Amino acid sequence: NAGVTQTPKFQVLKTGQSMTLQCAQDMNHEYMSWYRQDPGMGLRLIHYSVGAGITDQGEVPNGYNVSRSTTEDFPLRLLSAAPSQTSVYFCASSYNRLNTEAFFGQGTRLTVV
């Protein structure tokens, strides 16, 4: 059972480039979310999804897009990378919204130069 898989693990982008961070889960979880983690800031919610076809914004959505065409996948797109988006990104999933534990991927460390 793979759990939550994020790819890539590391990425360096130039300012203005776009890219997609992949997230997949094999637990048939309804709820998926993306966080970014910066030193001293804890985890901040970017976007989340309560099921296929449904997405919504979190605390810091600007500069990011998401879609949820299947239950398994929840990609995060950076439209035009900026140095302020240098961070560690985590994808998480849980069975039914937020009344059960969340499972996290191992993270993607993104550097924008």
Place this chain on the structure above:
Amino acid sequence: SQQGEEDPQALSIQEGENATMNCSYKTSINNLQWYRQNSGRGLVHLILIRSNEREKHSGRLRVTLDTSKKSSSLLITASRAADTASYFCATPKSSGDKLTFGTGTRLAVRP
């Protein structure tokens, strides 16, 4: 804004001692969750306590919840070097679907 805030920000103890960290939150909750993060890794769920529970145990972990004070504590008994990690509380807002985290407590357990 962040819902939960952990205290202290950092804690250093000797192996075998107990570690206590606290979490305060702002709005009403359905449950409160504690997670551990080892350096450079993803978060791992430790324990979930529901709003109608006051105390919960899991192995060497003991969590309490005081909804009147909007606070929770995590106690790790007989700490080990392997407990060295950051610990976060997380609260789903009862009005929505967002799970928000505090800034965490960094625990260092000295051998």
